[in-house]
Amino acid sequence: MDYLPYIKNKIARTQEEASRTLSLWRFKDEKIVFTNGCFDILHRGHIEYLAQAANLGTKLIIGLNSDASVKRLKGENRPVNDENARALALASLIFVDEVILFDSDTPYDLIDYVQPDVLVKGGDYNPEEIVGYDIVKAKNGKIITIDFVEGYSTTSILNKI
Numbered sequence: 001m002d003y004l005p006y007i008k009n010k011i012a013r014t015q016e017e018a019s020r021t022l023s024l025w026r027f028k029d030e031k032i033v034f035t036n037g038c039f040d041i042l043h044r045g046h047i048e049y050l051a052q053a054a055n056l057g058t059k060l061i062i063g064l065n066s067d068a069s070v071k072r073l074k075g076e077n078r079p080v081n082d083e084n085a086r087a088l089a090l091a092s093l094i095f096v097d098e099v100i101l102f103d104s105d106t107p108y109d110l111i112d113y114v115q116p117d118v119l120v121k122g123g124d125y126n127p128e129e130i131v132g133y134d135i136v137k138a139k140n141g142k143i144i145t146i147d148f149v150e151g152y153s154t155t156s157i158l159n160k161i
Contacts, residue, residue: 003092010091012100015113018061021098022114025059034116034132036063036107038070040079042089045149052146053120054095061098061114062090063107072105106131116141123147 012018025032033056039046054060064087070079079086087099102110111119111132119136120143127133127143136143 007088007091010096010098011087012098015100015110018098018100018114030059031057031118032059032061032114032116033057033118033120034061034063034107034111034114035120036065036102036110038065038074038079039086039090040070040074040081042086047093048149049122049146050090050093051095053118053144056118056120056142056144059097060095061100061116062096063110063114064090064099064101066101066103069103069105108132108135111135115139118142118144120144120146 012021022032033053035050035053037046039062050060050062064083065073067079067083070083081089083101087101090096091099100110100114104110108131112135116136117139118141119130119132121130123145125145127145130143130145133143
């Protein structure tokens with residue numbers, strides 16, 4: 001099997017590119033889990049978090065901040081890895097079903113578009129304050145927080161370098 005086309009097919013650069021896949025999943029009544037982030041330097045903490053998120057449904061979608069968005073949120077020297085590299089790394093994970101890039105500072109519009117059954121963020125968030133909480137709650141979905149793996153963060157990795 002030629003894996004690279006399969007992996008690249010899991011990456012959507014716009015909501016419109018993801019629409020066909022989302023329509024199919026909705027038709028099949030898949031339980032869609034959504035999370036988002038910058039995922040600048042993929043590490044053990046990210047992988048464990050995403051694997052746990054994937055266990056909460058049948059399809060895992062990651063909203064990935066674009067390079068411009070990461071720069072606005074994290075500073076001029078970020079991201080370390082460009083959006084193409086970050087998207088490819090995430091899409092290569094077996095439990096990730098779709099990676100959708102977004103350019104805004106929050107994924108609110110993307111969450112509204114996806115209409116996930118489960119919204120997942122890290123344990124440092126208060127569920128009621130998670131962007132998209134109102135959207136998911138309005139459709140009787142779940143908002144779940146997952147604890148971080150202690151000692152693993154992009155910032156701590158960058159500080160070691």
